[in-house]
Amino acid sequence: MEQIRRTKIAELLKVTETGQLANVKGWVRTKRGNKQVNFIALNDGSCIHNLQIVVDVPNFDEAELKRITTGAAISIVGEVCESSGSGQKVEIHAKEIEILGDCDADKYPLQPKKHSLEFLREIAHLRFRTNTFGAIARVRHAMIFAVHEFFTQKGFLNIHTPIVTASDAEGAGEMFKVTTLDLDNPPKTEEGEIDFKEDFFGKATNLTVSGQLEGELAALALGEIYTFGPTFRAENSNTSRHLAEFWMIEPEMAFYDLDDNMDLAEEFLKYLIKYALDNCMDDLKFLSQRLQDEEKNKKADERTMELIEKLQFVIANDFVRLPYSDAIDLLINSKHNKKGKFKYPIDGFGSDLQSEHERFLVEKHFKKPVILTDYPADIKAFYMKQNDDGRTVRAMDVLFPQIGEIIGGSQREEDYEKLERRMKEMDVPAEEMWWYLDTRRFGSVQHSGFGLGFERLMLFVTGMGNIRDVIPFPRAPKTAEF
């Protein structure tokens, strides 16, 4: 084969000149045609679009052409031509074809037809090769990049917080144990309990549920920091919005109060969504079309807003900011409630809002993202700053349509006595958290932060309905195949 440098399909589809030779490599999506001419739709992952390869059949060996099946990897050298067909501007007229990897069409699970997302989840090792999962992977990368770009522009430092942690006091959820002890015969203490002093780290350790506490340590020296790493929850959650392993972004800022915190959260979300609109339009258009095809069978009032319109709407409008107690009043006085349409009654101040209540506020009442603030102290974590009313804390949850809570955050309690008292009330072992409390003993200062579930953001930006489809290899109860 002639030595021509490979061109990616995304680049090739942009060319304005024709007549030159080019080399492309990729995987066959479909092949069709007759005895005279074949058309191969080739994709190399560089963009959503396929490149059309035109093959003048008599110029090639019949047996070789037969090997070009759906899924096969091939390399083509040919002339870049203006297409006489209507589906594309340019195409390649093949001069040389090399089969890089055969693909037995009889056994290959991905057929040139529509597959259900549930089926593709069972073959997650191959689903990157579909339009949908290719688009999601490219959007996911763009969002990762945009996260770092946003914080870099604002002078935040990225901090790597530990993945293995001995702190089990955060209270964010059940944890996965990390140990090298022999599970069949663990060392025991005199009391008959497992002796973690013998374990690798000399104490019981777990996979982290949050980098927040370590993030606070960094923020209280460096000013503004953020983490972006994997987090783990061993909750037996079987929903389309939870994973056992997910990626979380947790900024933590010294000198920020709750309003500053909310301003940052809103600006951050809008930045990310705008970045997707500015940089991933081809993929978003595909995902939007996919969503509309899927919703064709739904009733008009059950359909969601068109994806791109929805994203533009979010960046164009201010988020609603509403104290929890006002939200309770609003819910109690709503027509929806008076007609008895809530499955769960509003219990009044003190109880957490049910999903249906959050959805009512976001999707029916305000019809835009809502930030709820000042929750009752009893349903929130120990580290949140206590309000003067003695019953609420400076917490904030950002609620998005369809997704629910996408961000949870708060101003942190910087007062040593109040924090220590709260830890005792909530059975948080203060002795083990001496390092955390030290920040309040030495130069303590007002500070705030929040956590954004990266896959929840991905759900919103891609319009996908199941969180297991926006992470390449989902970890969930009974799910760790790939």
Place this chain on the structure above:
RNA sequence: UCCCCAGUAGCUCAGUUGGUUAGAGCGGCGGACUGUUAAUCCGUAGGUCGUAGGUUCAAGUCCUACCUGGGGAGCCA
């Protein structure tokens, strides 16, 4: 973990009050067609009906348990 629904060909599904040899579309394979757009047309091969018990003369169909998947709830991001 709880509630509801589903599991039949490689995929998506149909299968009547329980009753002969379980069907379709797509995909695969074979063929036709000189420019197709997930091409079209003709032909063809694919099934231990999720697993294990049970009821019955007879079970894809009814019952029980379990497994897997989906929707919703809780936990949360």
